[in-house]
Amino acid sequence: MKLLDTHGRHINYLRLSVTDRCNLRCSYCMPEQGIEKLCHGDILSYEDLVSVARQAVAIGIEKIRITGGEPLVRRDIIRFLKELSAVPGLKQLVLTTNGLLLAEMAEDLFKAGVQRLNISLDSLKEQTFAHITRGGDVHRVLRGLDAAEAAGFPPHKINMVVMRGINDEEVLDFAAMTLERPYAVRFIEYMPTLQADNWRDLSVSGSEILERIGKRYELVPYGSQELSGPSRNFKIKGSAGSIGIITPISGHFCSDCNRIRVTSAGMAKGCLLSGDGMDLKPLLRLGDEKRLREALRQIVAGKPDRHGLDDNNKELQPFAMSRVGG
Numbered sequence: 001m002k003l004l005d006t007h008g009r010h011i012n013y014l015r016l017s018v019t020d021r022c023n024l025r026c027s028y029c030m031p032e033q034g035i036e037k038l039c040h041g042d043i044l045s046y047e048d049l050v051s052v053a054r055q056a057v058a059i060g061i062e063k064i065r066i067t068g069g070e071p072l073v074r075r076d077i078i079r080f081l082k083e084l085s086a087v088p089g090l091k092q093l094v095l096t097t098n099g100l101l102l103a104e105m106a107e108d109l110f111k112a113g114v115q116r117l118n119i120s121l122d123s124l125k126e127q128t129f130a131h132i133t134r135g136g137d138v139h140r141v142l143r144g145l146d147a148a149e150a151a152g153f154p155p156h157k158i159n160m161v162v163m164r165g166i167n168d169e170e171v172l173d174f175a176a177m178t179l180e181r182p183y184a185v186r187f188i189e190y191m192p193t194l195q196a197d198n199w200r201d202l203s204v205s206g207s208e209i210l211e212r213i214g215k216r217y218e219l220v221p222y223g224s225q226e227l228s229g230p231s232r233n234f235k236i237k238g239s240a241g242s243i244g245i246i247t248p249i250s251g252h253f254c255s256d257c258n259r260i261r262v263t264s265a266g267m268a269k270g271c272l273l274s275g276d277g278m279d280l281k282p283l284l285r286l287g288d289e290k291r292l293r294e295a296l297r298q299i300v301a302g303k304p305d306r307h308g309l310d311d312n313n314k315e316l317q318p319f320a321m322s323r324v325g326g
């Protein structure tokens with residue numbers, strides 16, 4: 001049966017975060033210092049994560065995206081993914097990663113049943129990438145992209161958070177990546193989750209991005225797929241891949257929102273940009289599957305109709321996206 005929220009939206013997608021830890025420290029996602037890592041005991045065990053997944057599928061979730069922090073840094077992640085991909089009724093198991101460990105892990109991920117990868121890549125330039133990620137090596141990510149393709153994954157989705165004066169000069173280079181290769185490159189509006197004072201100066205709207213690309217290339221709309229996320233997609237005429245814009249700020253997509261989230265600490269959330277949540281850990285400790293399903297239904301029922309970022313009366317409490325999973 002279809003899982004509907006109180007605003008009539010069909011909820012079929014769970015973003016499951018498996019860790020708050022990361023091997024990068026992107027400036028828009030985590031503060032430079034002062035973020036406490038959760039201790040081992042505060043993180044849901046793989047057994048608990050599988051229970052959450054099973055009960056979510058039982059109430060109508062069809063797609064699970066594994067995220068983090070960086071999901072590939074959690075020990076034994078492959079074993080967990082194998083188990084997850086075997087959950088009866090789950091139609092899609094996908095994963096979002098920064099790509100640093102893909103060269104080593106792509107084959108195992110594919111064999112474990114992960115069906116597609118979304119890879120975050122904010123710059124193709126060595127220094128800019130190192131600056132944004134506070135020390136990352138872009139060449140490792142590029143090797144990871146190739147390794148994942150060679151392992152058999154369908155064309156990757158590449159996520160670029162566009163920031164004015166930092167990497168926006170590379171929008172055309174990223175668009176050009178789709179000319180020869182079948183990547184889906186998605187340009188994401190920067191969200192002020194850490195609330196840098198200058199966030200409006202940093203943000204580049206989806207329409208400005210399209211305009212810049214449109215001056216160089218002919219763009220045509222490109223249909224979105226079943227169970228897909230918030231990206232509005234286009235194609236450069238004649239290209240192998242596609243481009244998309246994800247516009248949480250300038251044109252929020254909340255009326256089509258199809259998702260809930262569970263963080264690695266066991267908080268279930270109805271909205272990425274709301275402080276509300278429900279702690280699932282006590283129910284997991286009890287092993288009470290029925291109450292776990294009820295709790296997840298409650299999260300769906302309590303989903304807000306939209307985020308309040310453009311509502312000046314609603315203050316967003318700052319948070320590290322790595323704690324929630326994006």
Ligand SMILES: Nc1nc2c(ncn2[C@@H]2O[C@H](COP(=O)(O)OP(=O)(O)OP(=O)(O)O)[C@@H](O)[C@H]2O)c(=O)[nH]1
Pocket residue numbers: 065067096118157159188227228229230231246248257259272273325326
């Ligand atoms: N505001 C908002 N942003 C989101 C939401 N879901 C994803 N994002 C942002 O969109 C970007 C891409 O997220 P992905 O992890 O690739 O997931 P997705 O776009 O849903 O993926 P697909 O299902 O493959 O289209 C990230 O910056 C997320 O933080 C959402 O529900 N609300």
Ligand SMILES: C[S@@+](CC[C@H](N)C(=O)[O-])C[C@H]1O[C@@H](n2cnc3c(N)ncnc32)[C@H](O)[C@@H]1O
Pocket residue numbers: 022028029067068069070071096097098118119120159161188189190191192193194321322325326
């Ligand atoms: C939190 S990361 C977790 C998965 C993995 N570590 C990665 O980077 O792909 C998930 C997504 O959130 C995005 N993200 C994090 N902070 C963001 C922000 N302030 N605005 C927009 N997107 C953000 C990242 O670019 C990434 O695509």
Ligand code: SF4
Pocket residue numbers: 022023024025026029030068069070098120321322
């Ligand atoms: S965006 Fe992903 S890779 Fe970057 S710090 Fe956040 S969790 Fe890590």
Ligand code: SF4
Pocket residue numbers: 252253254257258259270271272273304305306307
């Ligand atoms: S901001 Fe909240 S309501 Fe809007 S699309 Fe994201 S999760 Fe859904």
